[in-house]
Amino acid sequence: MTFSAQTRKSTIEQLKKQTLDLLIIGGGITGAGLALQGAARGSQVGLVEMQDFAGGTSSRSTKLVHGGLRYLKKFEVELVADVAKERAVIARNAPHIVQPDYMLMPVYDEPGASFNTFSAEVALHLYDYLAEVDETWRHYLTEKAEVMEDEPSLKAENLLAGGYYLDYINDDARLTIETVKKAHESGAWLANYVKAVGFVYDDKGQIKGIKAMDTLSDESFDIKASVVVNATGPWSDELRKKQRDENEKKMYPTKGVHFVVDHEKLPVKRAIYTDTGLGDNRMIFVIPRGNKTYFGTTDTPFEGPYEDPEITQEDIDYLLKAVNHRFNVADLSLADIESSWAGLRPLIRDEDNSDPSGISRGHEVFLSDDGLITIAGGKLTDYRGMAEDTFTLIDQQWQKEGISYPAKDTKEIRLSGGDVEGTVPDFISAKRARGVFLGLDEAEADYLADWYGSNIDKVYDLADKAKAMDIPLLDALQLAYGLAYEMVMTPEDFFGRRTDSLLFNIDKLERLKRPVLLYMESELGWSRQERESWSSHLTEQVAAKKLVHLKNNK
Numbered sequence: 001m002t003f004s005a006q007t008r009k010s011t012i013e014q015l016k017k018q019t020l021d022l023l024i025i026g027g028g029i030t031g032a033g034l035a036l037q038g039a040a041r042g043s044q045v046g047l048v049e050m051q052d053f054a055g056g057t058s059s060r061s062t063k064l065v066h067g068g069l070r071y072l073k074k075f076e077v078e079l080v081a082d083v084a085k086e087r088a089v090i091a092r093n094a095p096h097i098v099q100p101d102y103m104l105m106p107v108y109d110e111p112g113a114s115f116n117t118f119s120a121e122v123a124l125h126l127y128d129y130l131a132e133v134d135e136t137w138r139h140y141l142t143e144k145a146e147v148m149e150d151e152p153s154l155k156a157e158n159l160l161a162g163g164y165y166l167d168y169i170n171d172d173a174r175l176t177i178e179t180v181k182k183a184h185e186s187g188a189w190l191a192n193y194v195k196a197v198g199f200v201y202d203d204k205g206q207i208k209g210i211k212a213m214d215t216l217s218d219e220s221f222d223i224k225a226s227v228v229v230n231a232t233g234p235w236s237d238e239l240r241k242k243q244r245d246e247n248e249k250k251m252y253p254t255k256g257v258h259f260v261v262d263h264e265k266l267p268v269k270r271a272i273y274t275d276t277g278l279g280d281n282r283m284i285f286v287i288p289r290g291n292k293t294y295f296g297t298t299d300t301p302f303e304g305p306y307e308d309p310e311i312t313q314e315d316i317d318y319l320l321k322a323v324n325h326r327f328n329v330a331d332l333s334l335a336d337i338e339s340s341w342a343g344l345r346p347l348i349r350d351e352d353n354s355d356p357s358g359i360s361r362g363h364e365v366f367l368s369d370d371g372l373i374t375i376a377g378g379k380l381t382d383y384r385g386m387a388e389d390t391f392t393l394i395d396q397q398w399q400k401e402g403i404s405y406p407a408k409d410t411k412e413i414r415l416s417g418g419d420v421e422g423t424v425p426d427f428i429s430a431k432r433a434r435g436v437f438l439g440l441d442e443a444e445a446d447y448l449a450d451w452y453g454s455n456i457d458k459v460y461d462l463a464d465k466a467k468a469m470d471i472p473l474l475d476a477l478q479l480a481y482g483l484a485y486e487m488v489m490t491p492e493d494f495f496g497r498r499t500d501s502l503l504f505n506i507d508k509l510e511r512l513k514r515p516v517l518l519y520m521e522s523e524l525g526w527s528r529q530e531r532e533s534w535s536s537h538l539t540e541q542v543a544a545k546k547l548v549h550l551k552n553n554k
Ligand SMILES: Cc1cc2nc3c(=O)[nH]c(=O)nc-3n(C[C@H](O)[C@H](O)[C@H](O)COP(=O)(O)OP(=O)(O)OC[C@H]3O[C@@H](n4cnc5c(N)ncnc54)[C@H](O)[C@@H]3O)c2cc1C
Pocket: 025, 026, 027, 028, 029, 030, 031, 048, 049, 050, 051, 052, 053, 054, 055, 056, 057, 058, 059, 060, 061, 062, 063, 064, 065, 066, 194, 195, 196, 197, 231, 232, 233, 234, 235, 239, 254, 255, 256, 257, 297, 343, 344, 345, 346, 377, 378, 379, 380, 381, 382
């Protein structure tokens, strides 16, 4: 089933005409999860996203599906139990994206250490127990010598031991788009670049739709719905300000940044979760990905434009200091940072707690007097649970209108691309021959099968189209598929969220930018000015990711 610019056009026409059962505002993982659940239940669901799908926090996380080991220290046992169990469900439904691996938590003897050897053992045991981890992936602790043999890039001084435990590597933007695609397949109407700019009220003062704007064409129109859900993450308060009588501040967005360096500069073998060692009671992740390593994150209160939170020199100084302190690396500096991203945690304001790291990562669903339902807070990992909780309120609102749909457990729903038979490595081997036959090398074929999962044959079916482009075959296949099946509307959608080039292969853009833009111009019917404007926008994005403004200050 295609999901293209053409689909977007017909979706918008449909959204204008129909009165939906449910309209979701926000196309991050939370909105996408709601759309999937609503469509799976058979209701008429629409979703609008003002940027691209996953354009907000859902492409800017640490890219893990995890239960939050750290929260055990704050005795958030229930939260950890719910979220940690959910990891296996997501991995089963999107095995091509979410993959289990042992992470390493080194234990140091130093002031302010999060864990000592004893408490690390207790915490990891509890983490496994709460998540119902089976024998295959049980945690274990090793002594210093073994940790150093396994991970020589760590500093040995004061190291006591290492805890190895199960968590899951993820790609947040891919998980979101595969959820969006599955929701579309299940009958939901979803459009990116459509912004909710106001609400439509009935004569009893109840919200019965939105005033929408297509941000690509500037066209304004209304969308009518029995129930409207605000799933705008960090923007929740911004949207609530558009209600007639809502002013209460609920959100406390905090910024987290990540940096990407060449793997040789920070050659970790596995994901590491470690105290910074700076005595600030914080932990950081250092994660290998292909021939890069990324690390983060910070947690600071944020004010400013939410679309692209600015990375400051303080963010850089802090994370470089932590990494240089903890790892045996030739001093990493700003010049080594190849790419970067910053995201806003959609945290719920806690009047008793001003320390960002101390605020709960739990979620809240609430109903305003005018009928708007808001779902805020939470973790990407818990998106299915958040959708379930939101549907409790949606069902109550539907009931008032005589609307009812049978419940559906989304636990069993495979996301788009998730119908992988057997293990992922076996699946990749089985698909290799077709990729090689079409002209890819083995590594490229494996990469694509891993990236697209059970959609890989649809990707390969576009080979004739791809070969006609003036673009290397792997990228051409991704572009053809993105345009036909993943609603790519802008170059940044393609380079930043349908592929990960903007983050993990940014130099590739130099070569690809022009031919990709020319192809998009012809496929999407842009004028030359439009192409030039998208080109400038992409150039700005690349410079921002590379932190050129800060590098130039040095
Ligand atoms: C640095 C960092 C690291 C993290 N790491 C992890 C992790 O490893 N694992 C994990 O599970 N969680 C992690 N999280 C948390 C997780 O990323 C978020 O909880 C999750 O992505 C939030 O998703 P969301 O859909 O609620 O919000 P968003 O992804 O921000 O989606 C909201 C969407 O609403 C849209 N929107 C806003 N206003 C409007 C409007 N008026 N009309 C239409 N659309 C609108 C926005 O454009 C946006 O795309 C991390 C968060 C941060 C910041």
